[in-house]
Amino acid sequence: MWKFDLHVGHRADVIVITEQTNHGGTIAEYFTSHGFEATCTSCLRDGLRRLSATAPNLLILDLKVGQQEGYEALRFVRSKSMAPVIIITDPGADEIDRVMGLELGADDCVAGTVGLRELVARARAVLRRRMSASSRSDRGRRRGWYHFHGWVLNHRGRSLTSPAGTPVRLSKGEFALLSAFVDAPGEPLSREKLLQATRMHEDIFDRSVDVQILRLRRKLEEDPCSPALIRTARGVGYVFTAHVEHVPRPARAIAVGPTAESGSRLSAGLPS
Incomplete structure (x- = not known):
């Protein structure tokens, strides 16, 4: 289950994957200057390894890293993680390319000509939507x-x-x-x-x-x-x-145990 909370002091973790090292570095620097923790890699495999190791809040995937390879990467991401994904398509990409990316699980799709300010705004919008959905789900479970x-x-x-x-x-x-x-x-x-x-x-x-x-x-x-x-x-x-x-309600009276508390000792006798 993907989880993200914009509490005070938290900086959303972002991974940028693009073969254009300079452009990717610029994106990462801009995101960092606007309150994110952003890193960039030009190696697709390295980016996917980071995804598994760090559980980021957002992934920005440049599909110009080989169009078909990018789609395969998107499929892999969706099979392993629920973290939101924004894909950047080639400026010459047509509607079919954008629709394919969205149908494969991308949360948003932008052209390669997108400005950095708009990209940050779209990232925040994606995170807000995910937070809202997660909050509703949590309230329902509670x-x-x-x-x-x-x-x-x-x-x-x-x-x-x-x-x-x-x-x-x-x-x-x-x-x-x-x-x-x-x-x-x-x-x-x-x-x-x-x-x-x-x-x-x-x-x-x-x-x-x-x-x-x-x-x-x-x-x-x-x-x-x-x-x-x-x-x-x-x-x-x-x-x-x-x-x-x-x-929504118990069918019969049930015993209510103590609440889960941070630092409590486990019944197995192991220190918390």
């Missing part, structure tokens, strides 16, 4: 409960209750991971997506996603060594296999 395999996750109360009715304490990072899983059951989620889902929680940077998954498995799985709910998707990441039911 108003409801998720039932899966006998468990009950209460978003509003930030609590988890076991099939036996026992409250289970979660750290903020664990709560964010479980929320990402129940929001996309059956969908393989990459480590990059899970990092994005938890990037607002400090402890995710102190431990790898894999360690957080292990600790969450210890709380949910009957046999953490042979997990049935959170399975490893080879070459991708993880997938939540349980059937999930979202309800």
Whole structure:
């Protein structure tokens, strides 16, 4: 799940991929001078590696990096990340080229002659739209409960209750991971997506996603060594296999456990 919050002090991370090093550097410098953290690369593979490693808030892809190669890159980006993408087409590109880019998953499409001021304005507009959609989704989840395999996750109360009715304490990072899983059951989620889902929680940077998954498995799985709910998707990441039911109100009274708190100690006895 892509997540971005324009809170005070946050600078959106932007990656610019273009074969025109000088032009790409100019774009990155202009974005940086207007409140972004922007980097540029002229190597498509390097740009895609950075995308997986850093989970940026926005990707600017210059399709003049070989038209067909650029489209393939866009397909790859969309298969691995939900980060918004603005594509820059060749000044001579026709309507079909622009439509193809948008249908392949680009959030916006501009001609190579676009001015830097307009490009920044379009970037901010794309981020605002994504923020608005993410906020509406978050509010919807907070108003409801998720039932899966006998468990009950209460978003509003930030609590988890076991099939036996026992409250289970979660750290903020664990709560964010479980929320990402129940929001996309059956969908393989990459480590990059899970990092994005938890990037607002400090402890995710102190431990790898894999360690957080292990600790969450210890709380949910009957046999953490042979997990049935959170399975490893080879070459991708993880997938939540349980059937999930979202309800606006619980069908019966349920025990409400303590809220997830930053720095809380995990029930497995490991330090948070």
